[in-house]
Amino acid sequence: MGRLAAEPEFQLHTNRIEALSDGVFAIVMILLILEVHVPETSHGSLAAGLRDLWLKFLCYVIGFVTLGVYWVAHHLHFYTIKRADRGLLWINIIFLMCVGLVPFSTALLGEHYTDRAASVFFAANMILIGLTLYWHWAYATAGRRLVGDGTPLPLVAKVKQVILIGPAVYAAAILLAFVSPLISLALFALVNALYIIPGGIHLHLKHQPE
Amino acid sequence: MGRLAAEPEFQLHTNRIEALSDGVFAIVMILLILEVHVPETSHGSLAAGLRDLWLKFLCYVIGFVTLGVYWVAHHLHFYTIKRADRGLLWINIIFLMCVGLVPFSTALLGEHYTDRAASVFFAANMILIGLTLYWHWAYATAGRRLVGDGTPLPLVAKVKQVILIGPAVYAAAILLAFVSPLISLALFALVNALYIIPGGIHLHLKHQPE
Amino acid sequence: MGRLAAEPEFQLHTNRIEALSDGVFAIVMILLILEVHVPETSHGSLAAGLRDLWLKFLCYVIGFVTLGVYWVAHHLHFYTIKRADRGLLWINIIFLMCVGLVPFSTALLGEHYTDRAASVFFAANMILIGLTLYWHWAYATAGRRLVGDGTPLPLVAKVKQVILIGPAVYAAAILLAFVSPLISLALFALVNALYIIPGGIHLHLKHQPE
Amino acid sequence: MGRLAAEPEFQLHTNRIEALSDGVFAIVMILLILEVHVPETSHGSLAAGLRDLWLKFLCYVIGFVTLGVYWVAHHLHFYTIKRADRGLLWINIIFLMCVGLVPFSTALLGEHYTDRAASVFFAANMILIGLTLYWHWAYATAGRRLVGDGTPLPLVAKVKQVILIGPAVYAAAILLAFVSPLISLALFALVNALYIIPGGIHLHLKHQPE
Numbered sequence: 124m125g126r127l128a129a130e131p132e133f134q135l136h137t138n139r140i141e142a143l144s145d146g147v148f149a150i151v152m153i154l155l156i157l158e159v160h161v162p163e164t165s166h167g168s169l170a171a172g173l174r175d176l177w178l179k180f181l182c183y184v185i186g187f188v189t190l191g192v193y194w195v196a197h198h199l200h201f202y203t204i205k206r207a208d209r210g211l212l213w214i215n216i217i218f219l220m221c222v223g224l225v226p227f228s229t230a231l232l233g234e235h236y237t238d239r240a241a242s243v244f245f246a247a248n249m250i251l252i253g254l255t256l257y258w259h260w261a262y263a264t265a266g267r268r269l270v271g272d273g274t275p276l277p278l279v280a281k282v283k284q285v286i287l288i289g290p291a292v293y294a295a296a297i298l299l300a301f302v303s304p305l306i307s308l309a310l311f312a313l314v315n316a317l318y319i320i321p322g323g324i325h326l327h328l329k330h331q332p333e
Numbered sequence: 334m335g336r337l338a339a340e341p342e343f344q345l346h347t348n349r350i351e352a353l354s355d356g357v358f359a360i361v362m363i364l365l366i367l368e369v370h371v372p373e374t375s376h377g378s379l380a381a382g383l384r385d386l387w388l389k390f391l392c393y394v395i396g397f398v399t400l401g402v403y404w405v406a407h408h409l410h411f412y413t414i415k416r417a418d419r420g421l422l423w424i425n426i427i428f429l430m431c432v433g434l435v436p437f438s439t440a441l442l443g444e445h446y447t448d449r450a451a452s453v454f455f456a457a458n459m460i461l462i463g464l465t466l467y468w469h470w471a472y473a474t475a476g477r478r479l480v481g482d483g484t485p486l487p488l489v490a491k492v493k494q495v496i497l498i499g500p501a502v503y504a505a506a507i508l509l510a511f512v513s514p515l516i517s518l519a520l521f522a523l524v525n526a527l528y529i530i531p532g533g534i535h536l537h538l539k540h541q542p543e
Numbered sequence: 544m545g546r547l548a549a550e551p552e553f554q555l556h557t558n559r560i561e562a563l564s565d566g567v568f569a570i571v572m573i574l575l576i577l578e579v580h581v582p583e584t585s586h587g588s589l590a591a592g593l594r595d596l597w598l599k600f601l602c603y604v605i606g607f608v609t610l611g612v613y614w615v616a617h618h619l620h621f622y623t624i625k626r627a628d629r630g631l632l633w634i635n636i637i638f639l640m641c642v643g644l645v646p647f648s649t650a651l652l653g654e655h656y657t658d659r660a661a662s663v664f665f666a667a668n669m670i671l672i673g674l675t676l677y678w679h680w681a682y683a684t685a686g687r688r689l690v691g692d693g694t695p696l697p698l699v700a701k702v703k704q705v706i707l708i709g710p711a712v713y714a715a716a717i718l719l720a721f722v723s724p725l726i727s728l729a730l731f732a733l734v735n736a737l738y739i740i741p742g743g744i745h746l747h748l749k750h751q752p753e
Numbered sequence: 754m755g756r757l758a759a760e761p762e763f764q765l766h767t768n769r770i771e772a773l774s775d776g777v778f779a780i781v782m783i784l785l786i787l788e789v790h791v792p793e794t795s796h797g798s799l800a801a802g803l804r805d806l807w808l809k810f811l812c813y814v815i816g817f818v819t820l821g822v823y824w825v826a827h828h829l830h831f832y833t834i835k836r837a838d839r840g841l842l843w844i845n846i847i848f849l850m851c852v853g854l855v856p857f858s859t860a861l862l863g864e865h866y867t868d869r870a871a872s873v874f875f876a877a878n879m880i881l882i883g884l885t886l887y888w889h890w891a892y893a894t895a896g897r898r899l900v901g902d903g904t905p906l907p908l909v910a911k912v913k914q915v916i917l918i919g920p921a922v923y924a925a926a927i928l929l930a931f932v933s934p935l936i937s938l939a940l941f942a943l944v945n946a947l948y949i950i951p952g953g954i955h956l957h958l959k960h961q962p963e
């Protein structure tokens with residue numbers, strides 16, 4: 124904040140961006156469960172009805188974990204991003220608008236997982252989220268606009284690479300959906316594993332001063 | 334807070350107003366997606382069903398961005414407003430009550446966009462939000478009631494002007510809805526652009542001491 | 544916190560109680576709008592359909608403002624309550640459980656406002672909220688358990704009186720519902736005005752040291 | 754934070770984990786009320802319709818209090834856990850994913866409380882929550898990974914024991930569901946009482962330095 128005089132723009136804190144984002148993620152994660160309905164038992168036992176919901180539960184897990192990946196990434200960004208400006212507020216709102224589509228995309232996948240259009244829509248949603256996340260990071264770090272003076276440039280470049288893995292895998296999933304939508308589904312699970320397993324962003328973040 | 338002795342009223346912090354407001358905005362933004370339903374495929378392909386949802390997605394974007402404009406404005410207010418009192422708590426609750434109507438107004442617009450009544454209702458909702466936001470700012474800054482002693486009066490006046498652009502454009506949209514509801518729709522998109530493009534409030538906020 | 548050695552119990556901060564409560568209030572406030580549905584136009588004009596919703600909008604306003612009264616009261620409590628313990632956590636959870644019934648009570652009132660049972664249920668819900676709020680305050684202030692050493696006892700007593708106005712008016716509303724449910728409705732609006740108009744709790748809070 | 758040089762991993766703050774968790778708990782608690790519908794009065798009086806909802810209200814209370822138990826436990830953990838790492842972020846997300854199932858499990862129990870499958874599902878959900886909570890605590894305290902250097906080992910061991918009471922009782926409830934689902938229901942209420950009544954975790958937390 125001591126650099127305000129030298130800055131051409133009014134600088135904002137990041138706390139309310141983070142509060143709005145945490146609220147949006149919490150709601151979107153929990154909306155996923157609304158797609159799972161208590162089974163009717165007029166045509167069979169309740170136990171059988173619950174077993175038939177396995178695909179709905181799988182989609183709940185995929186949706187929740189996918190949102191977890193983006194929440195963790197968004198959270199880690201704000202260890203490097205120290206201030207905000209009007210541009211970052213709006214990039215963040217667009218990011219949240221794409222995140223807000225996830226309950227729809229996940230429900231679509233759960234009801235039509237054998238249909239190529241559902242896989243393509245889900246993957247396109249994820250590519251949009253990944254690209255706005257990339258934009259968020261690139262905007263904040265360009266010329267060290269909203270990060271500390273000591274932020275290492277190799278960290279900035281490495282995080283960009285790591286973010287782009289997601290959109291690349293989802294683009295591949297779109298192509299493979301034309302072979303079989305089930306191959307896409309497998310990729311949707313795999314890409315999360317790539318981000319959860321330690322490494323990538325996290326290994327590099329530890330090098331930066333706090 | 335050192336001015337408490339000279340103040341006739343007990344002064345409150347602003348943090349819980351901001352927390353409640355961030356929560357309300359997060360929920361309202363995400364409620365918009367509940368208006369978009371996974372298409373049935375009994376009467377055609379899923380891809381066609383998704384294409385037919387384009388208007389629903391457009392309304393989602395308009396609603397989300399409109400809420401973003403108000404969230405950004407509310408957020409920026411609290412860089413100038415340093416304390417709260419009972420009056421501000423209640424003006425804020427009334428503001429949130431108007432914001433809470435947005436999912437209804439947006440769904441109404443999405444289902445009946447060719448009907449003048451829907452455009453008028455949506456615009457009236459936005460005028461109510463704009464006027465309570467104006468009230469919020471005017472109340473807090475009157476006699477520098479809840480702002481710092483150094484808050485420049487030209488900033489106070491300029492922010493008032495900028496806030497009133499919204500209700501003015503929406504009032505025009507109501508009149509033009511009697512010519513054609515589609516002209517109103519175009520204005521609903523245009524007015525957001527006026528606030529997102531840098532300038533206005535933001536250019537002036539940078540002049541104030543933090 | 545310097546009194547920990549003299550305290551028989553581990554003391555907690557109040558920030559997460561406040562965060563959970565703000566989240567619950569934000570959600571409950573916004574759930575109220577889900578009771579207002581976009582009108583069908585198969586049997587008449589949209590404008591007429593919107594006019595027929597006036598009672599739903601009135602219930603939205605009554606519900607929102609009533610929740611606002613409790614949120615403001617809860618917020619003001621935490622200017623006096625400085626720490627928490629396990630007992631306060633649980634009283635707060637029970638308070639939030641009663642607050643969580645408001646969307647149901649309000650929807651009930653909106654659909655059956657001429658039925659005595661709806662008025663009685665709504666009033667009973669409000670009495671429960673008022674009594675748990677009283678319990679919350681009485682527990683925290685008993686022997687200055689969770690408040691500052693300098694908290695004036697007249698403030699403690701006065702806040703208790705003010706909190707009990709609500710349950711008293713709602714109890715009267717239950718009795719009057721047996722004359723006419725519409726008299727109860729008028730009381731539901733009146734009691735909010737008693738709390739919003741400056742005075743009561745607020746006038747006394749200004750006397751306490753911060 | 755002064756130990757960062759000696760730590761092999763980048764350390765995160767816990768505030769956003771807590772914010773996301775508070776948001777998730779607030780939403781999940783309030784989703785429970787959506788299972789209670791305003792009664793139709795075409796087949797009888799409204800008062801009778803409300804009385805018939807007693808089981809729905811009981812499930813609301815059981816669900817809310819059960820979530821309260823886990824929220825209190827999660828809250829208390831973070832008096833001991835001082836920092837986070839990527840592993841803790843993910844264990845917490847998995848914990849929240851299990852918590853997010855509670856509205857479904859509770860609705861299932863409310864609609865099919867005489868069916869063994871509903872009791873088993875509810876209990877299995879609670880066992881999952883309890884075990885991830887155990888994992889959360891064990892991960893954070895192993896080798897004092899994310900807790901203060903002065904955290905007493907007897908506290909660590911005692912909290913583990915207390916957490917495991919829940920899964921043990923719920924496992925017993927599963928076995929007893931094969932005798933009668935109503936015995937399970939009684940256990941679901943009893944286990945909450947075990948955690949709410951002062952003692953257990955709380956008595957031990959007071960021994961730790963803050």
